[in-house]
Amino acid sequence: MTGVVRVESGQEVMLYDPLHTSNFSTLWFEPSYWASVDGLTGSAHGRGNTWFFKVQSRTYALRHYRRGGLAARVSSDQYFYINEARTRPVREFYLNLKLRQIGLPVPLPVAVRVQRDGFSYRGDLITEQIAHAKTLAESLAMAQLPIADWSALGQMLARFHAVGLYHADLNAHNVLLDLKSKFWLIDFDRCALRKPGLWQDANLVRLRHSILKICDGLSLPLFNENLWAALLTGYRT
Numbered sequence: 001m002t003g004v005v006r007v008e009s010g011q012e013v014m015l016y017d018p019l020h021t022s023n024f025s026t027l028w029f030e031p032s033y034w035a036s037v038d039g040l041t042g043s044a045h046g047r048g049n050t051w052f053f054k055v056q057s058r059t060y061a062l063r064h065y066r067r068g069g070l071a072a073r074v075s076s077d078q079y080f081y082i083n084e085a086r087t088r089p090v091r092e093f094y095l096n097l098k099l100r101q102i103g104l105p106v107p108l109p110v111a112v113r114v115q116r117d118g119f120s121y122r123g124d125l126i127t128e129q130i131a132h133a134k135t136l137a138e139s140l141a142m143a144q145l146p147i148a149d150w151s152a153l154g155q156m157l158a159r160f161h162a163v164g165l166y167h168a169d170l171n172a173h174n175v176l177l178d179l180k181s182k183f184w185l186i187d188f189d190r191c192a193l194r195k196p197g198l199w200q201d202a203n204l205v206r207l208r209h210s211i212l213k214i215c216d217g218l219s220l221p222l223f224n225e226n227l228w229a230a231l232l233t234g235y236r237t
Helices: 031-036 088-101 136-142 147-162 199-216 225-236
Strands: 005-009 012-016 040-045 049-055 058-064 109-117 120-128 175-177 183-185
Touching (some): 088 109, 136 175, 136 199, 147 199, 147 225, 199 225
Antiparallel strands (some): 005 012, 040 049, 049 058, 058 120, 109 120, 175 183
16 A cells, blocks of 8 residues: 555564654564653553553554464464465554545554564554543443443444454454544454454454453443443444
């Protein structure tokens, strides 16, 4: 796609958007570098390790790809290399970019790195951090969301399904809510564009299970069937 710069050095390939980076280099992918210049602003741990850092007035999220399940016992962060275009970081970068270009609420993809080591590779992705946003999981732990927010969440999910976006890990940790009550979707690793099908219902069921799991551990009843019905109404309209 136009605007993306590709830099190759030995066994390392980087793709980045020069319009949204300043003095970009491979150091951007090193948490230790940001720590050394007091640029780190936080971290999070999910399927991958994520660090947040600040450059001038912009904040970014740096995610290192890590394997899950039984595969993690063999290697925590190495994947089999076929070609550059089929690596998980590069595929996610371009899918994220496409979703952004058609106006969907996703973070801006900034840069990606793939480091080859024989027949395997490691990867990293940098996106712009959504300002003052919390995950749906964090929001649920704080207070019950108003019914209008659940309707808005359903509408947001419908927009993604309308373009065929299958989210491989749709859960309450990959949905963000900002201070303006706007929902965002993140983490497009292993996601793809598909034709309409039963996977759309399965996506919603996966999200519901995630919400129930979170709320089951809370002392107050912050989720009920009326709220889920509001989400479905928003989704269908």
